[in-house]
Amino acid sequence: MAESKAPDSTRRSEKSRRAIYAAALSLVGEVGYAKTTIEGIAARAGVGKQTIYRWWPSKAAVLLEAFLDLGEQAAEAAGGDSSYEIPDTGDLAADLKLVLRATVDELNDPTFEAPTRALAAEGIVDAAIGAQYAEKLLEPQAALYVRRLRAAQRAGAVRDDIDPRTAMELLTGPIVHRWLLRTLPLTHAYADSLVDYALNGLAPRPPGPAAGARH
Structure with missing residues (x-):
């Protein structure tokens, strides 16, 4: 007789975990975070709610882990990995525009938008979730910008006295602000303008030499 094998609890747990991730993300997208419940997630995933409580203390914790996993899955599907860095082509403006455009696309993608908004809002009222x-x-994500800007400093493309973390906030802060308010469109052109403003400044530039002037 063929030897019977005991069920693999590890595989069963992983299947349940992934079902819970999918259920949490889909429910937040369909009914919103406020109406998403542990009971609803459990029912959608086909597991008991005690299974969820055994692994997570709250629906916010479930959603955060599901969202992080979503990002990892998207990176793998795109051929990336956890060691992703902002490209360094030698053209800082082009590299920053590339990554900010990708950020705009993600924030405008319904798959990412609903959980991102939910976690951003929950993090304000729940300090523990906000910290996580x-x-x-x-x-x-901030560290990616800091490393790229420090490389630009070494290359002489950014002043040595610039704080890379503050510079990063000049680039990403307005994107998040416009996305949160939803009063103006979040576009690639807007992302490009942020890079131009941040790198070139707002002060008037001195006039160049008159046309046709001899040197």
Whole structure:
């Protein structure tokens, strides 16, 4: 007789975990964060709610982990990995525009928009979730900009006295602000203008030499 094998609890747990991720993300997109419940997630995932409570303390914790996993899955599908860095082609403006355009696309994508808004809002009222959201998502993203700007400083493309973290906030802060308010469109052209403003400044430039002047 063929030897019977005991069920693989690890595989079963992983299947349930992924079903819970999918359920949390889909429900937030369909009914909103406020109407999403642990019971609803459990029913959609086909698991008992105690299974969820065994792994996570709240629906916010479920959503945060599901959202982080969503980002990892998207990176893998695009052929990327966790070691992603902002490209360094030698053209800082082009490199920053590339990554900011990708940010605009993600924020405008319904798959990412609903959970991002939910986590941003929940992080304001729940300090623990806010800290985890910053540690696991926001800070790693900020570090990408900081490393690219420091490389630009070494190359002489950015002044040595510039704080890369503050410079990063000049680029990304307005994107998040416009996205949160939803009063104006979030476009590639807007992202490009932020890079131009940040790198070139707002003060008037001195006039160049008159046309036709001899040197």
